[in-house]
Amino acid sequence: MTYPKSNPTMKHDLQCSQNLPAESKSLLAEMGMSSLSDLFRILEECNVSAPTPICSVYAYADAPDHPAPLSRSLTICGVADSAISLVRKIMSDDALPDGLCKSTIAVQLADKSHFSLLEPRHQKNSTIFARFMKRLRKENSVGVISKDKYNRFGLLVPMTKEGRDETLVDSEDCAAFLYTSTLEDVREAFSGARHQEVMAVEQSGGESLWQPPAGEVIGGEETLWRPPTTEDEAATSTAGDSWQPPGSDTNPWNTCETGAATTEIWGPDSDQHTSGTKRGLDEVCDEKDGSIQDTNFHVDTGAAAADAFYSGLTRNLDTRADSRLYHMRAFNGWVKATQISELNPRVAINGAVQPMRPLRVLDLACGKGGDLTKWSLHQRGMSNYCGIDVARGSLKDAAIRIREMRNRNKLQMTKTTLICADLGADVPGRKKASTHRNMQKLLSWSLQEESEFESNPPEFKMVRGGGIEAETFDVVSIQFAIHYMMSTNRRARRFFHTVSELLDVGGNLICTTIDARVVVGHLLNLGLDYHFDRDDEIDIRAVVQAGAGACRITFEPEIVRRIVKSHSSNSDEDLFGLQYTFTLVEGSDHKAGVGDAVNLPEWLTPIPVLEALGKEAGLELEYAENFHEFYENRNEEPSARNALYNMRVLNRNGTITEEEWSICRLYAAIRFRKVRESTINLDEEEETNHDDSEEEEEVKIDPIEEKKKLPMAMMKAKKAAGDEKWKGFSSEQKKRLTQIELKKLLNL
Structure with missing residues (x-):
């Protein structure tokens, strides 16, 4: 994907929970998250009181609007290693958790062809953003946007382009992908034993988990409702x-x-x-x-x-x-x-x-x-x-x-x-x-x-x-x-x-x-x-x-x-x-x-x-x-x-x-x-199968109480019938007699 060609729909302030490290320092070393547990912990603990402004960015028509539009302020609380399983899963653009939205944010073009046409304030704004994207791409990392009042967080992912000249600002440096989701959806996707498996893969440096293959363009059309037919x-x-x-x-x-x-x-x-x-x-x-x-x-x-x-x-x-x-x-x-x-x-x-x-x-x-x-x-x-x-x-x-x-x-x-x-x-x-x-x-x-x-x-x-x-x-x-x-x-x-x-x-x-x-x-x-x-x-x-x-x-x-x-x-x-x-x-x-x-x-x-x-x-x-x-x-x-x-x-x-x-x-x-x-x-129909003297037959027995009382009920049923007669009963007869004693014990 390239720099967006449509008109933006909203302006946002991109800011950081702390001062961005100098370009001579590593983002990952200073404010990085190297594991899934670090990512969740920082998202939960991040409490921004006085964020540092970075630049202004623009959102487009693909920005999430549910349960509400994106916040006016997008605050970066850290950067995450792209090798983290969750980041890999999201960046694969497939098999994502429910509710995850992919959109685009950008600044005005500051590449060689357009830089001189911008006002000085836009030149400065766009250059800051482009340099930040270059740093993220160089360190193979993504920016983490802190959660908003709807519990949504975001991942700011640089666009990539083969053979780019890293000494110059490219058009793709002036835009980025923004993935937003709720912590709830992500936690459910990476919970339990599967989460432990993911963590083990990360710690061992193993290959990423299998993702479903991409679908195919069918019949030369990219529309959902027209699979090939006769x-x-x-x-x-x-x-x-x-x-x-x-x-x-x-x-x-x-x-x-x-x-x-x-x-x-x-x-x-x-x-x-x-x-x-x-x-x-x-x-x-x-x-x-x-x-x-x-x-x-x-x-x-x-x-x-x-x-x-x-x-x-x-x-x-x-x-x-x-x-x-x-x-x-x-x-x-x-x-x-x-x-x-x-x-x-x-x-x-x-x-x-x-x-x-x-x-x-x-x-x-x-x-x-x-x-x-x-x-x-x-x-x-x-x-x-x-x-x-x-x-x-x-x-x-x-x-x-x-x-x-x-x-x-x-x-x-x-x-x-x-x-x-x-x-x-x-x-x-x-x-x-x-x-x-x-x-x-x-x-x-x-x-x-x-x-x-x-x-x-x-x-x-x-x-x-x-x-x-x-x-x-x-x-x-x-x-x-x-x-x-x-x-x-x-x-x-x-x-x-x-x-x-x-x-x-x-x-x-x-x-x-x-x-x-x-x-x-x-x-x-x-x-x-x-x-x-x-x-x-x-x-x-x-x-x-x-x-x-x-x-x-x-x-x-x-x-x-x-x-x-x-x-x-x-x-x-x-x-x-x-x-x-x-x-x-x-x-x-x-x-x-x-x-x-x-x-x-x-x-x-x-x-x-x-x-x-x-x-x-x-x-x-x-x-x-x-x-x-x-x-x-x-x-x-x-x-x-x-x-x-x-x-x-x-x-x-x-x-x-x-x-x-x-x-x-x-x-x-x-x-x-x-x-x-x-x-x-x-x-x-109900009366045909209903006996007033046994009305509570329609009351189901609490399984927890039944488990507790079942051995005693079976003992009482066996004692009431006698050992010899009990031995001659079928399994169905034993069950029926045990159920009768069970209901007596449970006062049903």
């Missing part, structure tokens, strides 16, 4: 991907063309990679030891599998940077962030429309709290955040994240709650049926119940209603998880009814999920003859692939038969329980955290089915857009387009790879608005 594909790339109003198409799948993904048929003997990047369950939660409580905590087997998988999944900003799908994941994050930023609901309570106020957010499938920053940056702010997930290990990580955000004044709200629940079976904040006397007890954690400086592991307790009794919300979000609700009609209806009960009229439900229209379109284009007379004629697994095999969606023969049947008959019951195995492979090094990002059973979510369920629950479908279409509808909006760069969606060629883009097309973004109360009635 003429036929280009003509229909978005047609058929959007939701159609009722009556426009009786096909429940509303399939579209095959697109960029490929399909493949696997025979019964084919290998399928199923290993994931997981910690042992005993490392995830203190209460887990592989005993009864882990297998019985969630009634639904899909929820139990998700609990085990996601609780043990190693995922952070550093491992994500090593992913082969880095930019695809960043694009998915952009879709979520854009959905969130567009929300501005006006809710009505008891028929009265409420004034605009900070949002009350219910974040379903919240995981480790990765979307918290997106919510906290919303223009309306947040007054209440409740995160719900099936994975106990992920919730503990989320609680720690929330603590850290509060301590850094990044999370300011009146109420923050985390709940472990399966929304296809559990009901937080409400009774399961109108005839029930009590609400269900759920494992819950509240930030407000902790001391401000709590450092012990987060303590989750069994709380009636999960701690959100009688609360309602402006927004409900479920990202990449609503498909877990579609295994049965009952689970799906329970989910939509619960969401409707917790959402005020006028509020929004937003979600992202696999686009069943696209997936079934691929499936029906496998070339198989579906005009069969007997069900057993389809006896092979079918696999839809995208991203050169990085994404695989596997259907067993029975499900293939059901999809074809439902496609022709439109039977309601045939549209539920359409299970597939979704595998997303981010890399091959599972120990390093870049193995299978997902490898779980999921269920197709036909858009017309979601629309019908939403209508019964009082929710009106506002849009259902394929990710490609979602992008096309927003790429001209300045804020959304800027976010593509700020969130590191685009690689250095201004695009993402064709493989990643083809995977993106497998997803859809959906938004509902609540227009009335739910008409779904689940009382009869």
